[in-house]
Structures are given as structure tokens and as C-alpha cells.
Amino acid sequence: MGKKQDKGVDDFWRAYEEKTGEKVLAKSLGQYLSGWGEFDPPLWGLVIATEGGFRFHHFPQSGWLDFLMHFGPGREAPKEKTLFIPRSRILSVELRGETRWWKKILSPGLPRLVINYRNEAEEKQELLVQIEHRTEGIVEALTR
Numbered sequence: 001m002g003k004k005q006d007k008g009v010d011d012f013w014r015a016y017e018e019k020t021g022e023k024v025l026a027k028s029l030g031q032y033l034s035g036w037g038e039f040d041p042p043l044w045g046l047v048i049a050t051e052g053g054f055r056f057h058h059f060p061q062s063g064w065l066d067f068l069m070h071f072g073p074g075r076e077a078p079k080e081k082t083l084f085i086p087r088s089r090i091l092s093v094e095l096r097g098e099t100r101w102w103k104k105i106l107s108p109g110l111p112r113l114v115i116n117y118r119n120e121a122e123e124k125q126e127l128l129v130q131i132e133h134r135t136e137g138i139v140e141a142l143t144r
Helices: 002-020 064-070 101-106 138-143
Strands: 024-034 043-050 053-058 081-086 090-096 112-118 124-133
Touching: 002 024, 024 053, 024 138, 043 138, 053 090, 090 138, 112 138
Parallel strands: none
Antiparallel strands: 024 043, 024 124, 043 053, 053 081, 090 112, 112 124
């Protein structure tokens, strides 16, 4: 069963690379917190470093509660959301962990990916994404 699941995951990433036209260098699961005007936090999705830049890809959830809330009269189904910051617009990337000992004890202490970038209007922006799983490689892939 594990090999079949691995094949499905490999097929997903192969298809993703074909769709975007870019090689995926590093990936993780994360939660968007702030820094992209079109998104309302919190929003879960894939955190992806590609050859061309940074991507956050949210896939809509469709649990029964979402169904009741979103499919009422006059409501639209949830849609996929993607943000992309080209590598040429990225100013800096860092992974920040909690440094206060009491916060480390009281909260899960998940690291935050901080990306400083210039938007289309050339204004400096800061994107914050909390990384849930496998943080290694994302910062390195975006700063090479």
C-alpha cells in the first residue's frame, strides 16, 4: 500500500511541475498568516519553493461543515487559491522560530517563514507563513 501511495504523490508533484513549468526544489505544508492582500488568514496549503520563486497553493476543503456554510443559497463553492512571488522580487527569506522559553512551552512553536518582497507596485511587503512540516530546504532553495 505504501508504494502505491508514494506513486500517487510522485505523480502529483510531476503534474504540478508540468502545470507550472518549474522544477519543485522544496515543499512543505503550512498556514498563510499575512502579507498577500487577496488571501484571508488563516489558510492552509502547500508551501513550495520552485526554480522560479515561491508558491503557496491552497486547495479548498469540503468537509460537511464547509458544505453547510458555503453551499447555501447564493453561495459559491470554495476555489483553489495560489500566490506566486517570482524569485526576482524576493528581497530576503528567513525562518523564525520562537525564542522565548515560556512561549515554547505554551505553544507548538512552529517556525514562521518570512519573505520580504516587492509587489507589482514596487512596494516592500512581508509575507508570513507558518510551516507545519519539513522546513528544511525551503529557505536554502529560495536564497540560492
